Amino acid sequence: MKASAFDYLRPSTLDEAVAMLSEAVASGRDAQCLAGGQSLLAMMNLRVSSPALLIDIGRLPELCRVHDEANTTRFGACVTHSTIEDGRSPDPSRGLMPKVAENFSYRAVRTRGTIGGSLALSDPAGDWVAVMRALDAQIGLIGRKGRRVVRAVEFTTGIYETLREPDEILECVTIRKLSSSSGWGVSKFARKTGEFAESLAVAVIDPAQNHARIVLGGVQGAPINLARASDAFKQGAESDDVRCAALHDLQDSRQDFDEYQRGLHIEMISRAVAQARAS
Amino acid sequence: MKIRLSLNGKTVQSDIDVRTSLADFVREKMNLTATHLACEHGICGACTVVINGAPARACLNLAASCDGQEVYTLEGLRNDPVIQVLQKSFHENHGLQCGYCTPGMLVSARDLILRGRARTDQEIRCGLSGNLCRCTGYTSIVRSVRLAAEAWESAKRSSAAEPSSVELVTAGA
Numbered sequence: 001m002k003a004s005a006f007d008y009l010r011p012s013t014l015d016e017a018v019a020m021l022s023e024a025v026a027s028g029r030d031a032q033c034l035a036g037g038q039s040l041l042a043m044m045n046l047r048v049s050s051p052a053l054l055i056d057i058g059r060l061p062e063l064c065r066v067h068d069e070a071n072t073t074r075f076g077a078c079v080t081h082s083t084i085e086d087g088r089s090p091d092p093s094r095g096l097m098p099k100v101a102e103n104f105s106y107r108a109v110r111t112r113g114t115i116g117g118s119l120a121l122s123d124p125a126g127d128w129v130a131v132m133r134a135l136d137a138q139i140g141l142i143g144r145k146g147r148r149v150v151r152a153v154e155f156t157t158g159i160y161e162t163l164r165e166p167d168e169i170l171e172c173v174t175i176r177k178l179s180s181s182s183g184w185g186v187s188k189f190a191r192k193t194g195e196f197a198e199s200l201a202v203a204v205i206d207p208a209q210n211h212a213r214i215v216l217g218g219v220q221g222a223p224i225n226l227a228r229a230s231d232a233f234k235q236g237a238e239s240d241d242v243r244c245a246a247l248h249d250l251q252d253s254r255q256d257f258d259e260y261q262r263g264l265h266i267e268m269i270s271r272a273v274a275q276a277r278a279s
Numbered sequence: 280m281k282i283r284l285s286l287n288g289k290t291v292q293s294d295i296d297v298r299t300s301l302a303d304f305v306r307e308k309m310n311l312t313a314t315h316l317a318c319e320h321g322i323c324g325a326c327t328v329v330i331n332g333a334p335a336r337a338c339l340n341l342a343a344s345c346d347g348q349e350v351y352t353l354e355g356l357r358n359d360p361v362i363q364v365l366q367k368s369f370h371e372n373h374g375l376q377c378g379y380c381t382p383g384m385l386v387s388a389r390d391l392i393l394r395g396r397a398r399t400d401q402e403i404r405c406g407l408s409g410n411l412c413r414c415t416g417y418t419s420i421v422r423s424v425r426l427a428a429e430a431w432e433s434a435k436r437s438s439a440a441e442p443s444s445v446e447l448v449t450a451g452a
Contacts, residue, residue: 082333
């Protein structure tokens, strides 16, 4: 199908984009920012989404840069997945982000889709949402009232739901660099290469920064931070104990899992943890 | 909205409705019908083209967003040596039946070969997972791409002695 009619604006600066968006929202228009468009345009073609106005921010230079600082790396929202996949940007994650980027969707989508667009959409099975939680990333938002920073673990609140206000633009994501003693593991289950995950487990451990976290995506809401399993993982518990803790975490999440889903999730979690420990 | 872009190496200008996808633009406005449309939501890969040197879905890019950009459709790649090797291989190895998916297969396979990601059947299968074919069962497509990749690599090796014999059509990086 084809998208329904909409208006289109392409600002040349981020300030201009913020002004356009806030003006549109203030006047009650359903305005959306267009970054790579790889989800938004698909949803518009399916008429699941019919915004009245698209503000094309995909080429804004401010949003396409990556800033490498002493302890962190800041990715502009419109950095594409393939930039990360190809290692054309600094990598604060010691290989985790490029590995993730080459394992979702298709190359012809990854060349256009962006990390910021993926986070702003927050598909519950989206890879970046889970990975940014595991890395304890910070998400930068900009609006008419200024800038604010939200932790990735709080940013996604549900299925396609985030803390971003309608008149805010997701500007960047800042990731603390993993230390040389860190380890990570990622395990994903999809029935076909490139499909959204049925289960996605990400485990990151960095003793030098007192950080260990296991996150589970592909669930019926925002990715789950597995608090008990993360603690067990941090303390170097036996893998059976981590599995047991993860089962408790799934119960605590108050989401319904059938036996197959529970088994699948626990297996993905175990594999991610084993990989993190071996790395 | 008026747009101006480089299409198949030539600058073109057009007045478009802003909701026009790049796929509809090249097919309907530019009469370039090698770019096929099936699913129109990024799954089937039939509309894969090259934007700024990288493969992209023409159904998931607005023509308006391509204003000022460089786009190649399969028609513009007819003299590209990798495409020529692929076409020959698809022909010889029964890499197509109805031909609907073929333009997208060729553009995606070209990208795999140029990035050195067509070394094994497994790599080719993963690399082409975003291009659906409903006729061939993929076996002959994968074989076509693998043999094309081998032919391309051996052409590159022999051209190392004679660098002018292989010249890439520059579709960016």
